[in-house]
Amino acid sequence: MWLPMQRVKIVATGLYLPPRIQTAKELSPLLKRSEKWIISRTGVAERRIAEEPMDVMAAKAARDALGDGPAPDCILNASATPLQLIPDSAPFIERALGLSGIPAWSIHSTCLSFLVALNTAAALITAKVFKRILIVSSENGTPFRDFDDPESAALFGDGAAAAIIEPTPDDEQSAYIDWEMNTWPEGAELTEFRGAGTKHPPNHPSKTTPKDNLFQMKGAKVYRMARDKIKENLDILYGRNNVTPDDFDWLIMHQASGRAVQMAGRYGYPPEKTVNIAANVGNTIAASIPMVLATAEKRGLLKRGDLLLLGGTGAGLSVAFSIIRW
Amino acid sequence: MWLPMQRVKIVATGLYLPPRIQTAKELSPLLKRSEKWIISRTGVAERRIAEEPMDVMAAKAARDALGDGPAPDCILNASATPLQLIPDSAPFIERALGLSGIPAWSIHSTCLSFLVALNTAAALITAKVFKRILIVSSENGTPFRDFDDPESAALFGDGAAAAIIEPTPDDEQSAYIDWEMNTWPEGAELTEFRGAGTKHPPNHPSKTTPKDNLFQMKGAKVYRMARDKIKENLDILYGRNNVTPDDFDWLIMHQASGRAVQMAGRYGYPPEKTVNIAANVGNTIAASIPMVLATAEKRGLLKRGDLLLLGGTGAGLSVAFSIIRW
Structure with missing residues (x-):
């Protein structure tokens, strides 16, 4: 049987929230919508706004995860808003982080970048390429909000989160059990930042409009497509592992929006099995999933041995879920 | 011993060169340098210029690699010049490629993206996550050349290359033997495209100059740093695997420039063990290493069982080399 259960453990998580809070009330005049409209439509009451660059936020979350432990032997940046192209x-x-000589590269799958990096890290540890991998997701998407599109502009927030991945010690049961990812390019235009590449290059005003350099999202269409594709993905994953939602202790879900997080109920996960941070941090893109994980750990919710389902959707449109034994 | 020999095989390679050739003679008036100066300083006599977007080039190289075989179960884009940010x-x-539902994401380590993706693919196959991975590197960097910086502008060319990675059949000896990668952030500013991110956002003329949205390279400094760091990296890799340059049949080297390719001699690899395509395609960024590999295969140079060293340097500054049994 081709089933990739791997003896890999998330040994630590880390979190960094920039101190500046932007409330729905503050955002209201920028978006020309009422505070009430913003909160009820998006489920996001406030978000953080970075005053430092994404690499500095990343290092703060990574330091929180690394603690007094040794340096990692590999650094994976799993983010969608880079500092620069090259x-x-x-x-x-x-x-x-004050480090040098350690292999470091980037993984980009928008909101699913952390989950893809976790899957990559698990394989790299199983294949004995590395022994202590730092994954860090740091996002500074708020400067790219399009205030003419209030429904998406009200979603985004800044922040960073990290995790350290190691082989599971012999006497423990932590494991990376399985994952399922599907990319549906027919949804590629539903969530876009069309600029900053070769299609709409920054220096070409004839090819590139200011809108190309802001987030664009067709929220209702994303929601409908995600709803169906998540079901397909989970049916495959549950079937291959012979599990149902009742077997899971926690659903660690990408906080795309308040409404997206409420979809958990539709899939059989009651509120007491989920962690909802969308109201206070919004959609932090790739930092969202590890931020939920780090928040759950800081709140003391996760017990070793718990069965976790992590995942959600990302631009692409992609859907991915991973099963891990905490 | 922590040595990651993996029973993984590159079963096929693919190549796509856009038909339009730009010669040193054509480039001469744009760069305000003579044809002779361009060729002697960079070693690049001609390069290809894409007239199609990078995804179309990628699909052509991927089709060449896939041939009549089945669809891949994972698609890794390993490139530095994206179509768009999200x-x-x-x-x-x-x-x-006319496909849908297959997990697909991007890996970015500039010129080393393919090698990082190969290392990732090997681990994903060893960990039994996938069985047939397509890696494709497609680069359309020529629109980002800075003609005021003739030494770097004369280097870049467009093109795409691909490889298919599968488990090694039981009766064969192909293997992914080992790799060593080091990232030295003290060299981060030596090769840059500072724009297209959060530091110099496209829509902010006060933070972003037109130069920020073009390639910038400090060629002589890159050369000196690369020369020393390559030696350090190879000493580690040779020592861990108890090999010397004499043990290798082929060096598949990133074609950063004509001069960079000539560095092979310094490390003990005579011209008959290398494949030099820099003169005809220039520096094709992440497509460079797989393009050399695909060219060597198309020329009938590689025999199954040959020992290959693949690698070079990338922006970061990073150095990586992999040992594979073809």
């Missing part, structure tokens, strides 16, 4: 953000994060 | 380029490549 080099990728990983070397800058390595430098912000 | 979604990452992988879903667009999947669509250009």
